[in-house]
Amino acid sequence: MAAQILAILIFIGMFLIIILNKFERHIVTLSSAALVLILVFGLCMHSFRAIWSTLNLQVFITPTFWYGESSGNTTGINWSTILFIAGMMIMVEGLGKVGFFRWLCLTLAKSVRYHVVPLLICFMALSAGLSMFIDSITVVLFLSIVTIELGRELNFSPVPMILSEIFCANLGGAATMCGDPPNIIIGTSLGYTFSDFIKNTGLIVAVCLVLTVIYFWLCFRKGLKKSEDSRSGATEYSKPISAITDIRAFLAGTAVFLTAVALLSTHAQTGLSVALIGVIVASLTLLSSLIFSGKGRVKEIVANLDYKTLLFFIGLFISVSGLEESGVLTLIANFITRASGGSLTMIVVIILWLSAVASAFIDNIPFAATMVPVIRSIASAQGISLPILAWALSLGTDIGGNGTPIGASANVVGTSVSAKHGHPISWGEFCRYCIPATILVVLVSMLCMFVLYL
Amino acid sequence: MKSQIIVTVGREHGSAGHEIARMIAEQLQIRLYDRQFVENSDEISGYSMETACKADEKPVNPFLSRRIGDFSNSIEENVAEKTFEFLRRKADSGDSFVVVGRCADYILRDNPNVIRIFITSEYHEKILRIMETNQVSDSKAADIIRKTDRQRKAYHNYYCDTKWGDSRRYDLLVNSSKLGISGTVAALLYYIRIFMAK
Numbered sequence: 001m002a003a004q005i006l007a008i009l010i011f012i013g014m015f016l017i018i019i020l021n022k023f024e025r026h027i028v029t030l031s032s033a034a035l036v037l038i039l040v041f042g043l044c045m046h047s048f049r050a051i052w053s054t055l056n057l058q059v060f061i062t063p064t065f066w067y068g069e070s071s072g073n074t075t076g077i078n079w080s081t082i083l084f085i086a087g088m089m090i091m092v093e094g095l096g097k098v099g100f101f102r103w104l105c106l107t108l109a110k111s112v113r114y115h116v117v118p119l120l121i122c123f124m125a126l127s128a129g130l131s132m133f134i135d136s137i138t139v140v141l142f143l144s145i146v147t148i149e150l151g152r153e154l155n156f157s158p159v160p161m162i163l164s165e166i167f168c169a170n171l172g173g174a175a176t177m178c179g180d181p182p183n184i185i186i187g188t189s190l191g192y193t194f195s196d197f198i199k200n201t202g203l204i205v206a207v208c209l210v211l212t213v214i215y216f217w218l219c220f221r222k223g224l225k226k227s228e229d230s231r232s233g234a235t236e237y238s239k240p241i242s243a244i245t246d247i248r249a250f251l252a253g254t255a256v257f258l259t260a261v262a263l264l265s266t267h268a269q270t271g272l273s274v275a276l277i278g279v280i281v282a283s284l285t286l287l288s289s290l291i292f293s294g295k296g297r298v299k300e301i302v303a304n305l306d307y308k309t310l311l312f313f314i315g316l317f318i319s320v321s322g323l324e325e326s327g328v329l330t331l332i333a334n335f336i337t338r339a340s341g342g343s344l345t346m347i348v349v350i351i352l353w354l355s356a357v358a359s360a361f362i363d364n365i366p367f368a369a370t371m372v373p374v375i376r377s378i379a380s381a382q383g384i385s386l387p388i389l390a391w392a393l394s395l396g397t398d399i400g401g402n403g404t405p406i407g408a409s410a411n412v413v414g415t416s417v418s419a420k421h422g423h424p425i426s427w428g429e430f431c432r433y434c435i436p437a438t439i440l441v442v443l444v445s446m447l448c449m450f451v452l453y454l
Numbered sequence: 455m456k457s458q459i460i461v462t463v464g465r466e467h468g469s470a471g472h473e474i475a476r477m478i479a480e481q482l483q484i485r486l487y488d489r490q491f492v493e494n495s496d497e498i499s500g501y502s503m504e505t506a507c508k509a510d511e512k513p514v515n516p517f518l519s520r521r522i523g524d525f526s527n528s529i530e531e532n533v534a535e536k537t538f539e540f541l542r543r544k545a546d547s548g549d550s551f552v553v554v555g556r557c558a559d560y561i562l563r564d565n566p567n568v569i570r571i572f573i574t575s576e577y578h579e580k581i582l583r584i585m586e587t588n589q590v591s592d593s594k595a596a597d598i599i600r601k602t603d604r605q606r607k608a609y610h611n612y613y614c615d616t617k618w619g620d621s622r623r624y625d626l627l628v629n630s631s632k633l634g635i636s637g638t639v640a641a642l643l644y645y646i647r648i649f650m651a652k
């Protein structure tokens with residue numbers, strides 16, 4: 001009992017301090033992790049086993065961690081997530097340095113002859129497509145910068161386009177296992193593959209994406225068309241080629257990205273784990289950077305690795321283990337089961353909407369990390385299909401984050417970039433367009449789940 | 455003799471800190487950076503006057519904002535960061551100026567030509583001043599003072615490792631009631647000129 005109370009207090013404290021934003025969040029989760037290890041596992045539970053299983057270091061010498069069919073990461077630090085995210089971060093850093101994202105955006109703009117409304121649709125599709133493989137923060141960062149630049153050249157307000165891009169990035173991230181951190185956590189924790197996600201959440205996201213594009217097109221087409229009509233005189237457009245800093249490095253970076261897509265799409269068939277894919281992708285990026293751009297570029301990429309986010313994840317996994325090992329998450333699972341009356345439909349509805357509403361206000365990464373053991377517990381206690389609950393959790397956390405400017409990291413980055421360039425996006429403006437879209441998409445996802453699984 | 459002088463003026467609401475800062479700038483014939491300047495300057499924010507007015511020197515609401523690395527969705531935080539960047543740029547370029555509030559005491563702490571002043575005043579004088587300038591009752595004036603000082607404190611303490619109004623973090627902490635506005639300005643100018651001559 002004491003361990004449970006302490007674990008809850010530490011977890012709530014961690015959440016509150018993250019919200020107050022006074023300390024960097026990796027410091028908060030690591031401090032919380034230290035408290036869990038010492039106070040909950042050490043002093044209250046006297047369990048060295050809990051500490052060892054939470055640190056989870058033995059996975060590195062487990063063959064299935066690298067290759068072959070894995071049943072997922074049962075508890076503690078999810079090292080697959082850490083290695084995969086680190087690998088993708090290195091790849092994305094390399095791609096950014098050679099101008100890949102800017103080139104892609106400018107090529108698309110050129111392909112629609114710089115007409116603003118088609119550009120809106122193209123950038124929404126690009127945002128969703130890229131976010132299926134690359135973290136949505138990076139996608140939104142590059143897209144919003146290019147959107148602002150094009151807005152200046154083509155005389156339109158970038159805000160509608162940035163809002164649409166943010167929404168589609170979060171939506172696209174829900175389609176695959178590697179699209180959004182919650183999905184990486186869900187996939188690696190429960191042993192699901194890229195194709196498992198594509199066949200389930202991917203299918204539902206495809207339906208939602210069509211609706212989303214129509215929704216934002218209806219919302220913004222008139223304003224954008226008007227600004228295009230008021231465009232005067234000949235305009236100098238940025239040329240896609242100007243984005244490429246070094247053509248050989250660019251081609252090598254693109255090849256690494258395509259390799260990553262191929263490895264992820266086929267990892268169920270090849271047996272390569274996402275942890276190994278992360279290592280391969282990082283190695284290829286560093287190798288190609290060394291060959292084509294020299295040692296300096298490699299150092300630059302490694303130095304820019306966002307180690308704070310990786311530490312944040314490590315601290316978070318340990319803090320969640322405190323709740324799991326002390327039995328708190330089982331209590332939550334039992335509560336959800338009781339509230340649903342044991343009905344699978346009700347459980348899906350509760351998980352989907354609870355995740356969506358919670359993710360609109362709190363960071364969806366800790367939420368997903370907390371809910372994975374909860375849905376595992378519900379599935380085993382009730383004898384119901386775990387994958388269905390996992391898809392509900394994935395869709396809820398990823399899509400729900402669209403509801404407010406603080407719901408997902410991509411929203412913060414998109415609105416911040418916009419504000420830094422003199423186009424502040426207030427809560428009111430964000431919510432006016434994104435809340436209806438979020439409700440619509442969650443509703444459609446729920447209906448799709450009913451049709452597909454229930 | 456110093457070629458640059460920067461005077462940062464922190465102040466309690468109603469203490470006449472802004473008026474004192476304005477008079478110092480006038481006497482030294484240097485620029486004054488205050489609320490009016492931030493709101494009107496494209497160089498600082500690039501925002502509309504309405505947005506800048508709402509966000510300038512306002513605290514961040516922790517429940518409505520989130521920060522990811524260098525990015526924050528808070529308009530208040532973005533305006534603050536642009537203001538800080540502007541002040542650093544001006545200080546680095548060798549300009550002399552007086553700046554009212556905006557964490558300048560902390561932001562420019564490493565510049566050797568900075569004098570950091572904090573102005574306070576007797577409570578009843580603050581009430582009288584706000585009653586007169588805002589044409590409000592004494593209870594309303596007390597509310598305005600409490601609310602504004604709370605906001606200034608939250609704003610300062612969010613961005614700075616130092617505490618707002620903590621005497622250890624300023625070079626001079628002055629009660630403007632003792633000498634009146636012009637007396638306080640004269641005393642501060644005396645101090646500033648000695649510092650400049652060093």
